[in-house]
Amino acid sequence: MTPAARVQAAIEILDLVIEAARANGAPADRLIADWFRSRRFAGSKDRRAVRELAYRAIRACGEVPETGRAAMLRIAAQEPEVAALFDGSSHAPDPVAPGEAAAEGGIAPAWLVDRLARSGVSQIEAASLLDRAPLDVRVNTLRAGRLALPEGGERTVAPHGWRYPPETRIEQAQAYLDGAIEVQDSGSQLACEAVGAKPGETVIDLCAGAGGKTLALAATMENRGTLIACDTDRPRLSRLAPRARRAGATGIEIALLDPGREALALERWQGAADAVLVDAPCSGTGTWRRNPEARWRLTPKQLARYVELQARLLDVAAGLVRPGGRLVFVTCSLLDEEGADQTRSFLARHPGWQAETPALPAGTPRGSGLRLSPHHDGTDGFFVARLTRLC
Numbered sequence: 001m002t003p004a005a006r007v008q009a010a011i012e013i014l015d016l017v018i019e020a021a022r023a024n025g026a027p028a029d030r031l032i033a034d035w036f037r038s039r040r041f042a043g044s045k046d047r048r049a050v051r052e053l054a055y056r057a058i059r060a061c062g063e064v065p066e067t068g069r070a071a072m073l074r075i076a077a078q079e080p081e082v083a084a085l086f087d088g089s090s091h092a093p094d095p096v097a098p099g100e101a102a103a104e105g106g107i108a109p110a111w112l113v114d115r116l117a118r119s120g121v122s123q124i125e126a127a128s129l130l131d132r133a134p135l136d137v138r139v140n141t142l143r144a145g146r147l148a149l150p151e152g153g154e155r156t157v158a159p160h161g162w163r164y165p166p167e168t169r170i171e172q173a174q175a176y177l178d179g180a181i182e183v184q185d186s187g188s189q190l191a192c193e194a195v196g197a198k199p200g201e202t203v204i205d206l207c208a209g210a211g212g213k214t215l216a217l218a219a220t221m222e223n224r225g226t227l228i229a230c231d232t233d234r235p236r237l238s239r240l241a242p243r244a245r246r247a248g249a250t251g252i253e254i255a256l257l258d259p260g261r262e263a264l265a266l267e268r269w270q271g272a273a274d275a276v277l278v279d280a281p282c283s284g285t286g287t288w289r290r291n292p293e294a295r296w297r298l299t300p301k302q303l304a305r306y307v308e309l310q311a312r313l314l315d316v317a318a319g320l321v322r323p324g325g326r327l328v329f330v331t332c333s334l335l336d337e338e339g340a341d342q343t344r345s346f347l348a349r350h351p352g353w354q355a356e357t358p359a360l361p362a363g364t365p366r367g368s369g370l371r372l373s374p375h376h377d378g379t380d381g382f383f384v385a386r387l388t389r390l391c
């Protein structure tokens, strides 16, 4: 593909991403993969270049752009070499018409920029949410005997964390194939550390998804004790068992929950858990580095629904914790609604509980918890709170 044809390809992909953002369709990564599946003529260099252009345009536009072309013109407005490729030649974008507008630049839609500012997120911190994410792995101590780490990594703040350049093909590394390393953001690893799960304990991972954090908990518990992984999403939860086998994590109990009836399915664990992790569904503002188009999809109404669900799940989790036990609340968001405000409301509803600041080697205190951010900590954005049941 010529450089101009790559720009035109990125414009076509951006049109699909914009349409999907408006209609709650497929994520950008899937749309890009599908687009290339039907265009076998594109080589690996073309794919990489087109993908890079499309993502740069997504990152550059705060509001949802009108069209893919307007989004790419935002890049052209800053880079004359891209502007020069709008030349109307074969497979190239049409020349820029007089007065044709580029999409508006910015960090996120105005309402979200406002919510971030109200949550004490500085401009520089907000901008860093759109940086390119590194590739972090966690050394799996259950398989440490087989460990031969791939070259080129450096330690992260997380106790078992290593960081590699984003383009590293980690899935081909022997350590990955052996289950000796797991791909996991350092912030995510630290959130698991905050649980302080010990061998022999009873620990419930209430929103386990495909088990990213469950596997980290199994490692700190050294496969001893009771670890229950729950979720309402059957396909996600079904990915946990094969991952656990690869990681050498044994004895994990899996519980598929019915939304709204979670406590019923977990009746036998009422007041019995040493620790419950609530890695709650959230807006994901802290993961825009990986899914920058997510900020075009979120609406105030969806955010309000997440906040309501988080409060409900915190109440379900509270019922599972034994006196003296702990509840760790995590969201990958920098919004106070999904962090400091949420724990403040929890403590007001549950007088027999108190918050203690998680003892982590990173983060900034926010309300009764800690905030991790790409700018301050080099991790995805997270809020982590540790709540203890007194009686």
Ligand SMILES: C[S@@+](CC[C@H](N)C(=O)[O-])C[C@H]1O[C@@H](n2cnc3c(N)ncnc32)[C@H](O)[C@@H]1O
Pocket: 206, 207, 208, 209, 210, 211, 212, 213, 214, 230, 231, 232, 233, 236, 257, 258, 259, 260, 262, 279, 280, 281, 282, 313
């Ligand atoms: C942030 S994700 C969890 C990610 C996972 N802990 C990990 O580390 O990979 C939130 C999860 O909450 C689940 N969820 C949504 N509603 C739920 C509910 N009512 N009860 C339990 N889990 C729920 C979602 O299906 C999703 O997998």
